[in-house]
Structures are given as C-alpha cells and as structure tokens.
Amino acid sequence: MCDNPDTMEYGEFRTPEEVRKIIKTAKLQESELTEITQVLRFPEPAKQNNNLRLMLLDDVLLKEIEAGNELLFKGDQDENVVLCTNNKTYDVKEAETSNSLLLVPELLFAASTGLDETLANNSMEDSDTSFDKSNSSLNKSTESDDGKPPRKLEHKDIINTFFTYYEVKPCKPRLTKLRKLLDPTRYQGQELEYAIDKSKLLNYDAIFDKIQASKRELLEEFEKIQTIEIDGFYRLLEFDYEFRVLSYMLDLIDENSWLLDRISKEVTIDSLKELVPIPILEAMFRFYTTESVLEDGVQYYQYKEDKVCKFLARVLLKSAGKFNLVEFLQAWRYSVPEGMITDESMLSGIALVDKTSTPKVVWGFAESDLPEEINERFKILFQTKPKWSVDQISPYIECYATEKLNVNALLTKYARASTQDGIRVFSAKHMK
Amino acid sequence: MQIYVNCKNESEGGIPEWAIVELQGLIQTKKQENSSATVVGDMHYFNRNRHPVLVLGHHILNGKEVKLEHPMAVFEKIVIEDRTSYKVRAVVKKKILFKSRPKPIISNVSDKV
Structure with missing residues (x-):
C-alpha cells in the first residue's frame, strides 16, 4: 500500500522542512493541524520485538494487570491453554485479522499533540517585515511558512506489526x-x-x-x-474408610448423649485420635458439621443432616442391584443418628427410583460414575431412564452448565422436551 | 504446566499505555537492506475534529481515534535458561483506525521533494 520511489521516504529521520513539504504536497493545510506531527517508523531490526503478543482483556483482567497481580497460563501439551487470575479461569483462543495492527509505544493521541498556534504565528509574521521572502514562490500553497517556527516532530517506532491476537473468555x-x-x-x-x-x-x-x-x-x-x-x-478417602470414620464420629453422639446441635469438636477429636490420624479427623469434622451454638465460650457444632443422610444412603445402595424402595427407606431411616430425618428427595443425584414397577425399586446411580463426555453421558442417562424431569436430571448434568449455558439450555440442546401428566419431561433427542 | 505472567510494573505512572495503528492491508517498503530504521509515514491530527490523517507514500489516509471495545495487553515472551515466562509490557485502550480507502496524492512534478 505504501511504496514511494522517492528516496527520501526511506530515510531514518524526517526533518521539519520535509514534513512541511509533504503536508503541502498532500494538499493539507498546516493551520488545520495540531502542533505535533508524529513520524511513524519501522525501527532498526534490533529494536523490533518479535516476542510480543496481544491479548484482549475483560474488565477483571485489566484491573488485575493494572494492580500488578500475577497471572498464569496453564495447560499441558494436549490441553487448550487457559489463563488464570488468583480466582478466575479464562479460555484462551487465537484470533486473526486481515488488517495490520501496528503497535506503537508512546504514540500521542490527538489531545496530547497541542493546539494549533496559527493565530499567534500569523501575528508574528505580520510584524516581522525584515524576513527574506524570496523563496516564497516555491510554496504553491496560499499559506506561507516563513517566520513560522519549525514544525514539531516526534519519531515513533512501530515495535511490531500483528495479524493475530489472543481472545479470552471466562470459563x-x-x-x-x-x-x-x-x-x-x-x-x-x-x-x-x-x-x-x-x-x-x-x-x-x-x-x-x-x-x-x-x-x-x-x-x-x-x-x-x-x-x-x-x-x-x-x-481422597476411600469410600469404606470414610464410612468407618463417619461411623466412629456419629457413634459418639449416642455414647455422650449429645443433643444434635451440641456436638463437641474437642471431645470428638480427642476420643478418636488413637483410631484415626488427626488431619483426617479435623477434615472430616469440617466436611460433615457446621457451627451451631456458642455457649459459655464453647463453640458447639451440628452434623449436616443432608450430607450425613446422603452418605449413609450411598452406603446402603453401594452393593450393585435394585432394592425394594419401601425396605430401603426403612433401613435408611434406622441407619442415621436418632433425630435426623431421611427424605426421598435427598436421593437426587445419588440414586434413581422407579415407581412404575411392582414393587417400587431404588438403585444407586452416582454422577461421578457417569462418562465425562456430554453426548456419552446423555446417552447413558436416557438408556437408564427414558424420561426425566428437570429436577431429576439436573444433578447429573450440572457440571456442564456455565453462566451462559444453564441446565435448561443444555437440555434444549441435548434432549427433547415433552409434557407428561402436566410435568415437563426430557427424553432422548433421537428416538430409536 | 504453568507459565508465569509478571504484571508488576516498575514505572511510576503504572502500566504504560501504548497505541495500535490499524490499517487495511499490509505496509511494504522497497528498501532492501534492513539494518536501519525506515520512515513509514507522517501522522497529523486535524484541529477541527481531532481526526488523524496519515500520509503514507503517495497516499492519504483519513482515520479516527477509537476506544477499543476490549482493552488489550501487550505480553512479552521471555525465555531464560529454557524457562518461558511472560511480562506485561503495556496495555492498549485506544487505536487509530484507518479503515477508509487511501486517497492518492495528485501532485505536480515540481512538488516532488
């Protein structure tokens, strides 16, 4: 696009006179321009930097960078690279543009290039009559340069030219x-x-x-x-070992005749430290309890009912096969500490119930046992059970949901919606 | 594997802001030897509307100062003893965009400088 046979174009520097001539040649009026002209250059090769990359930022990343916080690119050879802040992860993709992006450090924007001083210059020219105007005939422009201060120049180096950049997307x-x-x-x-x-x-x-x-x-x-x-x-704890530790812990409730919201962490850890390593006790206590009341300066805890009941349901359902629902619910009720109440809704995500069969049955069906790949997973889900309500299927596909693509959107994409007894249910997209 | 990106900046005014000059197509120079710097063109701003104008060889390009929809970071790849890291050199928040067709300069031979 730019090739000028004129030898001057290939120089390393412009002089103010050259710039002024080019302004005239281009039929621009210097008086209409701001004070500073910036001469763009390709610098000598040593000053070009081929190690630079451009990356689009969102507001969060811009703030991180401006605050001087560290960022990390992460990924193995077989993974798409991600960019991480201290608390967020971004997908990184390369994008192309057919335009040339010339990266110029220290380029001045219009506001920094000064206001025109033509008026001041003109009045100066009027008073300066002794100035030799003999060369003014060379200027084809109506405007005269004589008496004007030399045009202000700044040379700006194009540190590199880009046709690609990286895009980031929160993921x-x-x-x-x-x-x-x-x-x-x-x-x-x-x-x-x-x-x-x-x-x-x-x-x-x-x-x-x-x-x-x-x-x-x-x-x-x-x-x-x-x-x-x-x-x-x-x-991680092996399932049976986790059950062992949790059982030790729950047994203490009965042994010490604790109320469910008066569980002592100190006594729990002290009673079991001979049986279970302390880091495991501390962690298990943290996983399974929440703070309840503070009494006389002592913090008491209570077990997370939902979590305890779910775990014990998994223990019961662990052996393969289907169970009679009524019998299961009864066994489950007896397995949990007195005062805790089991509820069928807690089985969501860990077990499936078939109420159409005689007798009604339940069987273990854990999210973590399903294939990772989303199409494979939907296939297995619909093989296991042809019709799912949103609540039923959610625990098994939640892991694919993002801010932009929630569970409902996932279902729209991978399943077929229909209505059964007034409830919206989802089935396989392609029936066999 | 992780690659560290250093965003610390030594300069006092915070991270420098660089600019992008965006042109359609590609700039080619006829110059053969590449050992020294090469002038590409002269960029001015109009007083009236602050729009940039770039004189590039025989062409005049009228452009516009544009705030980037998303700011950009300029990362520099640094390899020391086979260890790669990046350093953030600058951010870019605005660009000078020349998207219209270049207009040729029609001049007399005597005007040639």
Missing part, C-alpha cells in the same frame, strides 16, 4: 482431572498405607501445576470433593 475451571489424579492414592487407613505407590502421591504444587484452575477454584474443589492433606500430600 469453568477444568477440574475433572483432579479426581483422576487423586484416585490411585486414596487413603484406606494406616494399615494399608504400605500398599500405596508413593511415587503417585501429589503435593499442592504438583497438583496446581497439573490442574487448569485458579488457586481459589482449586482450593474450593479440594473442599468439595473432600481432599485431605496428609503428611504434605493431598489425598
């Missing part, structure tokens, strides 16, 4: 890998520690390095999937 942290990383080293009790492959144990740094999530999101997930730091390594 969910990619956390499914975490469970897989921690699965091989599940803690099953001190007596079985010898069987654990020590080379597979992971500390925080090793996990943070492998998981595409921000620090806060990773810590939240640790808590959500109940990860416990034991001797510096992050571990």
